[in-house]
Amino acid sequence: MQAAGLGESTAAWEPVLPWLIILLPLLGFAINGALALSAARKSADAVRAGGEFDFFENGRPRTHSLPTWVGPGVMLLAFLLTLVNFAGMLGADLHEPVVLSYWSWISTGELEVAAAIQLDQLSMIMMLIITGVGLLIHVFSVGYMRDDPGYPRYFAYLNLFIFFMLVLVMGASYPIMFIGWEGVGLCSYLLIGFWFSDEAKASAGKKAFIVNRIGDLGFLLAIFLLYLVFQRVDFVGIFGDAESVFEYGGSVITWVTLFLLMAATGKSAQIPLYVWLPDAMAGPTPVSALIHAATMVTAGVYLVARSSVLFALAPLSSAMVAGIGVLTALFAATIALKQNDIKKVLAYSTISQLGYMFLGVGVGAYTAGIFHLMTHAFFKALLFLGAGAVIHSMHHALHHTKKDWDAQDMRNMGGLKAYMPYTWITMWLATVAIAGIWPFAGFFSKDGIIWMTGAMAGAEQAPYAGLYTVYWILALATAMLTAFYMTRLMVMTFHGENRTGSREAEHLHEAPRIMWIPLAVLAVLSVFGGWINVSTDLRESILGGFGLLPMGEWLHGWLEPVTEAAHLIQETNLGEIAHAAPIFGGGEWVWGLISFVAASAVVLATLRLLGSRKVTVAVDDAEPTGLARFLYNKWYVDEFYHRWVVDPILTTSRVLWRVVDTTIIDGTVHLVGNGTRALGWVVSLFQTGQVNTYAFILTVGVLVILSMVAF
């Protein structure tokens, strides 16, 4: 680490207490954790006595006041502190990352891993998203989790998650990042299985952890290989030398990046490791919003963007990142078409959108990838929180009459806009944003990715140009699917007649203020958030109001110090990047306009088509058939994995135990033990009961010999 002394920076800009940003959520975890342990102890006493702990006192939950202040409180402080630092960084003309080293974490011989954080434009954007969206979700949770006995435990886990997520994005080396990487995985495990008494939920958490660990294998191998090459593992050192050490497209750099890609597919739920994310919906819905939509699952995208220099040097790996991304985007979107669980639709939608981000960073559009990560954090968090409000309301309604219907099945909803107007409006804003309708946030970020994909196809010396053309077409097609399944979700949930039941519907209600205010904030961001990065071509066209949109390519310029090295490598090796679509030609704004019009058409058509269609409630609905059944059952991938991966390993494990361990090895041991004369006498000693005497003599003998020292 090139940083000077402990906790001192080398740059002109002095960060304000950056360590406190990380420490605040950890502090929150410590306090909430202590409260949770003490509450759990009381609850355990009650359970043991055969009852349930009474969490309510005069109608107010008695374990709630402190966690309510501490949980969101530390988030507020962390967010404010991040803003202060952001303002500072805005003012400073920072070209190098600021690395702050606090202590030596692992140090032996050549290896030196400092407990160090790195502040640059990329980590700052991530910190803003994590603490900002994190704060909103903490606030929302106060309302959502109000009646849950595990309230303090919930906030403890949530705070701990933020801590690890900040370590992930602020770490100055791959091993430090890995602490956060596995730490967020742990929190995800704990929160998916938050209601652990339900076996399905506990299993979902376990699945998430194990599948993620498969990806982590790639992360570790990447660290090892990088260490072998550089004898160091920190970002500054590696990225600084990468260009001179690696040959463009060489095998070592390709392996490094493929290992990193393996890690990314695990955490960001891409093919083939995406299977844990749909199950992860078992967790409380705000958790799905925070961890499984806005922050943790984007860690893989962050990893690729952070390692942009390495990926730029490995065209094959980059093409694979993009390929996996676009295939996942398409594949998950097809599944989302046929899901009835509102959270499942959003889960597959998230996988699909993460695919877009992979496509972006895969084609070298690192800014576009991070940009979509940011806008997605806004509108997908909003969609999940909105879904949470809906489920909350449905749950209350069904609970009142003890109707055992599924509160998350959209077939049981319908017409909710009359009961939940704020939720309805805000979720529509998010829907048009994700559908890529101009001028909402998703339009600009998605357009950037799709456009860059097309441009790659036309790069002068681009390898796999044909491949990128295919990616471009698939990405455009997926955008149409997105518009369809999201409109379907809105129609089934909010429009048409209510299907919940007349007695139940009386209890449907709008979310309390503490829940819809975060929705409103996110809605504003979903509408305007895309304006921070409008490409010049778009801005000067009709889509930018001929230069009226205020900010231009702000994000692009902001991230330039981080991504410029990668862009230079690309330029050197790929030559001029085309500025026309791969087929039919046309500039960015033309295709932007085409996709906007097409997406709007899909939304309107879907509204018309599904709006008038009668939906049957879940209990009466027939099983789907044909292609619909195939999509409804998610292409049977889970079944495939069970059949060909999980079960064979389990069977082998049993065989190893019963056959190798018990029969072969132990059999041999018994044979030797019984058959050999040399050992026979020892056995006979034991068998005749003389072993006590023997051992006694041995002990005494040893003691006597030992005590001879004294003489």
Add this chain to the structure above:
Amino acid sequence: MLNALAYDSWVLHALIWLPLLGMVHVLWAAEDRAKELALRWSLLVFVLSVGLWWAYDPALGGAYQLTSSRPWIAVWGVNYALGLDGISLFMVMLTTFTTPLAILGSFDYIKKRQKPFYALMLLLEVGVVGVFAATDLFLFYVFFELTLVPMYFIIGIWGGERRIYAAIKFFLYTAVGSLLMLVGILYIYARGKTLLGVASFAFADLLQIPLTPGEQMWLFGAFALAFAIKVPIFPFHTWLPDAHVEAPTAGSVVLAAVLLKMGTYGFVRFLLPFFPVAAQHPSVVTLMLTLGVVGIIYASWVAAVQPDAKKLVAYSSVAHMGFVIIGIFALNLNGLQGGLLVMISHGISTGALFLLVGMLYERRHTRLIADFGGIARVAPWLTTAFVITALTSIGLPGTSGFVGEFLVLLGTFELHQGMAIFATAGVIFAAYYMLPMIQSVFLNALDKPENQAVHDLSRREIAILAPMIALMIVIGVHPTPLLRRMEPSVQMVLERVHAAAPPSAALIEFSEEEEEGTDASDAWDEILDRITSGAGRAE
């Protein structure tokens, strides 16, 4: 202040003899005071050992410090010689740290014949500390064998239903190994007498003996088998699950935390520096790495299908020891440092896991995973402790378990990428056996009435687990002070290994072994002479 008390000069002796004194005291006292006395004595030993952290100064280089030596059996050249280096320092501290906790963990578990039990626990401590502190091969062997006896009885008397079978298996397995080692020891001794003209068992003297590559190979084999059984390395591991399952909690704790480490310690202390040519022979390295990697994956998979929680933890031990072995035979700094750190971390985390499984057993009188379910609802603190410990065991970053495994894998990767990839897959399989157990025992519905009555941690149990958990985190967050203390000694071992003749030359000499037959038989005559004359004298 430590210097003023001449701490350096007496502490190692105290750590060996005080538990023995304690043992006598326990045997002397009344039955109902036995546990308390044993705890006090072991705590005293622990408190005294804490000063070692400062007394051992890594700045002085990697050689033995706090040394003392006096003639014991002068005619054979046996010395009562003790010392400490960066490698043994933490093994000694791990022993003194674990013993009081194991004793405290037995307070409710051991109901019958308490006096002999606690006396044997203290005797065990004598043996283990002696093993790690000895700098004389004969003395080492005496202590090494001494540990066998109390452990045998602890399993055989206070164990479960199949305790006799398990105890005999334990005894036979290890006895076979150590007999082979004894032959090896005597052979080296005789060679030293012939070639150097010095009758000595001191490590420093034995290291001077110019053993031929051929001799090194055979001696390596004899020592390696003894230690491989102790570790245990696949396929010599089948005594361990039986011993663990039948042993009382305290027995399992000490067995996992420190007795297994005697095996891996033997690899680092003897096999590498004494027989460097053999240790870096390509076939040996490949064999050991393969056994290590196979052990990791094999044991993890077998662990995953165990119905008995304690057996699962036992198999997880085998997997962890696989990491230590590949770390050692990576023959580089990262690997060896990592191996030592895994030894320390495994001692703490697996010790704690056995204590926790024991606590569950005391509550429910079963260890079958299927008998539990939903324990988190009635025993949240126990659950929390278990989960933290399990996460350490599977190597979550931020815990001690990660640092060791990370360094081991990094070191292995430097030497052999293919092996390292397979070994790294072990991190997946650790989750694959540990998380399902956590789910079945602590999560899921609290649907069995017997489990409803399970109570949470008592104060005594908190007192046992808290220091262990604290260490897991502290070492995980800041392992560098440990690594710094170990590094010079590890470097010395590695320098010795790498200074030895390159393996290619060794191969040639190995084939000339026939011609050296005369030398070897001379050595045997020498040994026989020694034994007969020694025996004659004794009579």
